[in-house]
Amino acid sequence: MVLAELGGCISNALRKLNNSSVIDKKELGKCLNEITHALRDADVNFEFINRHINNIKNNINFDHLSEGLNKRKIIEQAVFNELCSLLNSEKPSFTPRKGKPSIVMFVGLQGSGKTTTCTKYARHHKKNGWNPALICADTFRAGAFDQLKQNATKAKIPLYGSYTELDPVKVAVEGVERLKKEVYDLIIIDTSGRHKQEASLFEEMRQLEQATKPDVVIFVMDSSIGQSAFDQAQAFKQSVDVGAVIITKLDGHAKGGGALSAVAATDSPVIFIGTGEHMDDFEEFNTQSFVLRLLGMSDLPGFMKKINGVVISKDEKSKQAQDLSKGKFTFRMMYEQLQNILNMGPMSPLLSMLPGFKSDFMPKTKEKDAQAKIKRYMTILDSMTNKELDCKKDMCKSRIMRVARGVGLQVKEVTKLLEEYKRLAKMFSKVKTLNTPHMLKRMGGLQGLMKTLQT
Numbered sequence: 001m002v003l004a005e006l007g008g009c010i011s012n013a014l015r016k017l018n019n020s021s022v023i024d025k026k027e028l029g030k031c032l033n034e035i036t037h038a039l040r041d042a043d044v045n046f047e048f049i050n051r052h053i054n055n056i057k058n059n060i061n062f063d064h065l066s067e068g069l070n071k072r073k074i075i076e077q078a079v080f081n082e083l084c085s086l087l088n089s090e091k092p093s094f095t096p097r098k099g100k101p102s103i104v105m106f107v108g109l110q111g112s113g114k115t116t117t118c119t120k121y122a123r124h125h126k127k128n129g130w131n132p133a134l135i136c137a138d139t140f141r142a143g144a145f146d147q148l149k150q151n152a153t154k155a156k157i158p159l160y161g162s163y164t165e166l167d168p169v170k171v172a173v174e175g176v177e178r179l180k181k182e183v184y185d186l187i188i189i190d191t192s193g194r195h196k197q198e199a200s201l202f203e204e205m206r207q208l209e210q211a212t213k214p215d216v217v218i219f220v221m222d223s224s225i226g227q228s229a230f231d232q233a234q235a236f237k238q239s240v241d242v243g244a245v246i247i248t249k250l251d252g253h254a255k256g257g258g259a260l261s262a263v264a265a266t267d268s269p270v271i272f273i274g275t276g277e278h279m280d281d282f283e284e285f286n287t288q289s290f291v292l293r294l295l296g297m298s299d300l301p302g303f304m305k306k307i308n309g310v311v312i313s314k315d316e317k318s319k320q321a322q323d324l325s326k327g328k329f330t331f332r333m334m335y336e337q338l339q340n341i342l343n344m345g346p347m348s349p350l351l352s353m354l355p356g357f358k359s360d361f362m363p364k365t366k367e368k369d370a371q372a373k374i375k376r377y378m379t380i381l382d383s384m385t386n387k388e389l390d391c392k393k394d395m396c397k398s399r400i401m402r403v404a405r406g407v408g409l410q411v412k413e414v415t416k417l418l419e420e421y422k423r424l425a426k427m428f429s430k431v432k433t434l435n436t437p438h439m440l441k442r443m444g445g446l447q448g449l450m451k452t453l454q455t
């Protein structure tokens, strides 16, 4: 059972309580039985299921619940709390400091997604103001250096590695020394994997840990490995000092429950999840947000945090607010808005924080089309002169033709962009404030915005 289905089954079990005229021990038992089956089908560790289901039972004492209380709500809250505690770790999560070098070492089995995740992690921190660099200490797999090099080049992250040196410890130590001197504040070491938990892999990890003294060791776990996740997580924890976990491949058909619950074996928090092969398919993990979304409930605080933080940065916000109050919406501002939408990354995870939106609301192909359209608009805007970008008037025909020729597109593409500009200018002229809910209302809600981008 994939995770989205797990959420659906748990919500269904809870919803059935609505239809019961009396909610008593028997009804609660039926509901918890259904939840137990759903968790089992999603590969959550049996021992954990029993422990958490018992906790729910023990936390709801029907004899002590007075008449007026909403029993369904109490049960729902107890289930929510237990699902959170299943995924929570007491240990605080590690955050690298800016301006001071932190060393982060990635470990995991071959194919778990380490190399991809290292670059995603570096890119995420770069976007948020760190100065990251990568080290390829995987001298075991031929092609590992080239793979990381390709990823790093795409993400514009500096990389240290060697085609000839076969000792991973030597590469890692030299890399750390060099990158520290070059004042990178986040030094990320990609290590090699093996097909299974081999002694040689663990020995290599131990040596790397001793030689580079990382501030944190991040264990990368593939979510599709089911029940065996628990043993794997435990074996890694026993070999190196795992301090954080990243679960990959939570997109697609992974059951995910096994990996999510196995995190307890590492006694470390999940800090990110990988939701696809693309660089942007990477999300910060927040237990409460995750469980809310799993159960199909809205995560409005998470949504607002993301949209306010990314769509309009604080500095831009005051300048743009000033311009808007003067009724000025220029092509340059349109460019900035499009850039902000691209910076948000994939829309589906964002939208799934809202009630009524499922994670597959926008299929990947549509998402790609929408992003291609934004990029096309930005290419057109790139070919405009500064004067044109800061102008808020319509463009004459000869200019439209010049711009179309400049970017090698048809005139109708430029005309489409102008229509979109007029629509946005009209909308912003009425808003005159950068209050996000207000703007979304003007856009006809997110559904309206998404429809526009998809057409």
Ligand SMILES: Nc1nc2c(ncn2[C@@H]2O[C@H](COP(=O)(O)OP(=O)(O)OP(=O)(O)O)[C@@H](O)[C@H]2O)c(=O)[nH]1
Pocket: 108, 109, 110, 111, 112, 113, 114, 115, 116, 117, 138, 141, 144, 191, 192, 193, 194, 248, 249, 250, 251, 252, 273, 274, 275, 276, 277, 281
């Ligand atoms: N669908 C999906 N694929 C992923 C994700 N993360 C990584 N992958 C894919 O998983 C495969 C293996 O990823 P790598 O990054 O090469 O794995 P690795 O752990 O570095 O492997 P070794 O270097 O051989 O130890 C690649 O095809 C990645 O594109 C994810 O979150 N979702």
